[in-house]
Amino acid sequence: MTFQRLKSHLPWITLLVLVAVVGAVDPTFLRPVNLLGLAGDIVPLFIMALGLTFAIYIGGIDLSAQSMANMITVMASLYLSSLGLWVAPLCIAVGFLLGTVSGYFTTRQFVPSFISTLAVGGVCFSMAQWLSGNRALNMDATQRDALFGWMIGRTGIIPNELFIAVGLLAICLFIERRTTLGRALKAVGAGELAAAASGLNVGRFKILAFAISGALAAVAGLLFSVKLSGGAPTIANGFLLPAIVAVLVGGTPLTGGVGGVLNTAIGTLIVAVIRSSMLYFGIEATQQQMVFGLVLIVAIALTIDRSKLRLVK
Amino acid sequence: MYELKGIDKKFGGVHALKHVDFHVKRGEIVGLVGENGAGKSTLMKVIYGAYQPDSGQILMDGKPVRFANPRQAMDQGIGMVFQEQSLIPNLSVMENIFLGNEKQFTRAGLFDWAKMAEAARHQLAKVRLDVDPRAPTSGLSFAQRQLVELAKVLTLEERIEGDLVILLDEPTSVLSEDEVKLLFKLVRELTNRASFIFVSHRMDEVMELSDRIYVMKDGAVVDVVARGQSTVEAIQHTMVGRSIDNEYYRETRQKPFDPKTRLVELDRVSLPGRIKDVSLTLHAGEVLCLVGTEGSGREAIMRTVFGMLSPLSGSVRLKGEPVQRPTPRHAVERGVGYVPRERKVEGIVAGMTIYENMTLSQMGRYATAGVLGTGAERRLARDWIKRMSIKAPSENADCGNLSGGNQQKVVLSKWRSGGSDIMLLDHPTRGLDIGAKQDVYTMVRDMSDDGVGIILAADTLEEAIGLSHTIIVLKDGAVQKTFDCTPGRKPTMYDLLHAML
Structure with missing residues (x-):
């Protein structure tokens, strides 16, 4: 088997090898409760990575995801008491809208997505600081449990977050594989010029990809704030790098067009294993981003399709 | 003094240069002509070191040499004046002239700008160009830039001991008649120091300037003509002449089109810098071929019909309906299909x-x-x-x-x-082998039978003549002449070339 053919199988092989290695060091790691707990803990990050997959699949990037989640934790904490359940659609709509803004500037004004989403992320961060008065906010515990408690409990030994994750993954997978939107996004990622020369409204589909990314970042923020029963403008810091790592080690390269949301699910599990293995190997939490930074660079170098790039600046 | 012997060059399956023999004598001006794809550009690239031949020898003063890159060729006195303007617009004239050779003007890593300006003035004087060497290049006219390109190559005079060989690739395409005269005068004066290789589509200019002319076809040199030994017509015939089999283009299957059904109508459509005042009508079952050189507006017309470009003035009608806000989506819905040149x-x-x-x-x-x-x-x-x-x-x-x-x-x-049922075919047979080409020709006839209207930009003139009902010759974005191509009354390649150039 050549390396090219092996390449598409690398993510899940990596995952199995990592699990086996950590399991060999500490057999308790392999206990189902531990594994399920591990998976449940990473769900907010997974949802963010799921959204990012759409932006990266078309060959773009969404750097606003983390700030978006931050802002949403603040909004959710602030408006839960007044809006009740309606706070969820509000948050998702805000995420969708701000994603649309990034998408608009990227496609219609030709601002590269890394800068347009960085700018929108800056707006989100500042908005979070302003809305929260720059301090941590708490949700009313009884109201949270009444409205969103179902999100965080356990059913048997399975964390409820996992059901949400699987549900969202199924929806995204359906969009990717079975809808005209998914097909169009694939065409844009794999050959944007050919898609345009086939009469596709490329700009609209690209904006939608960023909007979906924004909406899912908002869902991630919402879940995170429910989990922590509160919000703060920096509460989700440290999410962005692992989320991008999850997409890339999963097998969706920065150049887009291949991979997809299922790959991101595997990529996120790899991130989860790396993260917990760091605990086993005694790497402190403050040092984790160093590891993710290195993994990110290596993952990009391994997955990027150099034939699609003329110049890198 | 510069000689190529039995040069071969292949790209994958394409035999781009077939055993080419070529030489330039001291102080000689040599012309190089051929159709698009005849191998001129490849040969030029071998000469100035951008390509390395697969086999054959390069000799300078009888000694075999090998250039790994243009830089090495330059060090031996071979310079290229590029067709596409290769100057960097946001640098000054003098920085462009000495780009890559700045060392002579630096001390401890700092520039002596005055010294560079002085040297640049000396170079500009060689080409009779009176501009401030410190001026940004972007402010220069096309003609001035062309002369700066020449001045840049002429810096070789000081740098190299021996003789120079200077390649001029389509240097006159952006020049006015007076400017062309000036350039030719300069080139003749410079022959005391350099030999020239002159590539141009304008046959009369090649005839006027060159001492000898190499004629290329299908990657081989098919003729070498000394000054005054041939006519423009004779050379053009050698350039394109090959036997055309009517059957090759399925000519027997060419049926009259339906003049009552108008699929595409362009009325005085203009796009600044691309096309001007183009009017044409495509009927059901018609193959309408756009003929012209690179940049004559063929692609722009197709992209206008497809809605990728919006005309600044004039109107586009698809099946009788005026197009208000052109987009590819809209064109596709009206039945337009686009087969672009860049297939991949x-x-x-x-x-x-x-x-x-x-x-x-x-x-x-x-x-x-x-x-x-x-x-x-x-x-x-x-x-x-x-x-x-x-x-x-x-x-x-x-x-x-x-x-x-x-x-x-x-x-x-x-x-x-x-x-x-409106097909835009931009070089549909480019890069295909003969069998695949014939399949495309058959499909063209099949589509015509089904009443499809086709706008075609053909890969060669023969293809254009063989396939079409109507040929529109374009030059600089404007319609030059329209030919009726009913079988038996088809124009010759010579007719087309005359209108094109």
């Missing part, structure tokens, strides 16, 4: 399967509420794979892995299966 970039999406490619332009037909019916897509693909005899393992094969001819058939199937 714009024609197919590599990484997607055959069936995904075929339905890309018509996903709406295979979807209910945005959900695709993949089964129907696959059936369509299997059907067209059979109809077009596309060689592929299955409809799930990645389009990027198909051969050029089969990729082109996928692109054609994409439009034809969606019922497109």
Whole structure:
């Protein structure tokens, strides 16, 4: 088997090898409760990575995801008491809208997505600081449990977050594989010029990809704030790098067009294993981003399709 | 003094240079002519060191040499004046002239600008150009830039001991008549120091300037003509002349088109810098061929019809209906199909399967509420794979892995299966082998029989003449002449060349 053919199988092989290695060091790691707990803990990050997959699949990037989640934790904490359940659609709509803004500037004004989403992320961060008065906010515990408690409990030994994750993954997978939107996004990622020369409204589909990314970042923020029963403008810091790592080690390269949301699910599990293995190997939490930074660079170098790039600046 | 012996160069399966012998004597001006794709550019690139020949020898003063890159060729006195302007617009004139050779003006890493300006003035004087060497290049006219390019190459005079060979690639294409005269005068004066190789599409200029002319065709030198020994007509015949078999282009299948059904009407359409005042009508069953040199507006016209470009003035009608806000989406809905020249970039999406490619332009037909019916897509693909005899393992094969001819058939199937009856074919046979080309010609006739109107930009003049009902010759974005191409009354290549150049 050549390396090219092996390449598409690398993510899940990596995952199995990592699990086996950590399991060999500490057999308790392999206990189902531990594994399920591990998976449940990473769900907010997974949802963010799921959204990012759409932006990266078309060959773009969404750097606003983390700030978006931050802002949403603040909004959710602030408006839960007044809006009740309606706070969820509000948050998702805000995420969708701000994603649309990034998408608009990227496609219609030709601002590269890394800068347009960085700018929108800056707006989100500042908005979070302003809305929260720059301090941590708490949700009313009884109201949270009444409205969103179902999100965080356990059913048997399975964390409820996992059901949400699987549900969202199924929806995204359906969009990717079975809808005209998914097909169009694939065409844009794999050959944007050919898609345009086939009469596709490329700009609209690209904006939608960023909007979906924004909406899912908002869902991630919402879940995170429910989990922590509160919000703060920096509460989700440290999410962005692992989320991008999850997409890339999963097998969706920065150049887009291949991979997809299922790959991101595997990529996120790899991130989860790396993260917990760091605990086993005694790497402190403050040092984790160093590891993710290195993994990110290596993952990009391994997955990027150099034939699609003329110049890198 | 500079000589090529038995030079061969292949790119994959394409034999770009076939055993080319070529030499330039001291102080000689040598012309190089041939159709697009005859191998002129490849030969130039071998001469100035950008390509290395697969076999054969390069001799300078009788001694074999080998250039790994243009820089090494330059160090031996071979300089290239580029056709496309290669100056960097945001640098000053003098910085451009000495780009890559700044060392002589630096001390401890700092520039002595005054010294550089002085040296640049000296170079500019050689080409009689009176501009401030410190001025930004972007402020210069095209003609001035062309002269700066020449001045840049002439810095070799100081740097190199021996004789120079200077290549001029289409240097007159952006110049006015007076400027051309000035350039020619300069070139003649400079022959005391340098030999020149002059490539141009303008045959009269080549005849006027050159001492000898090399005529290339299909990668080989087919004739060498000394000054005054031939006529423009004779050279053009050698350039293009090859026997054309009527059957090759399926001419017997060319039937009259339906003059009553107008599919595309352009009325005085203009796009600044691309096309001006173009009017044309495409009828059902007609093959209308646009003929012209690179940049004459063929692609711009097709992209205007497809809605990728919006004309600044004039009107576009598709099937009688005026187009208000042109977009590709709108054109596709009206039945326009576009087969772009860059097949791998714009024609197919590599990484997607055959069936995904075929339905890309018509996903709406295979979807209910945005959900695709993949089964129907696959059936369509299997059907067209059979109809077009596309060689592929299955409809799930990645389009990027198909051969050029089969990729082109996928692109054609994409439009034809969606019922497109206005087809824009931009160099549909480019890079295809003979068999695949003939398949495309057959498909063109099939489409005409079905009442499809085709706007074609052909790969060669023979192809244009062989396939079309009507030929429109374009020059600098404007319609030059229209030819009727009814079988038996087809224009000759010579007729077309005359209108083109």
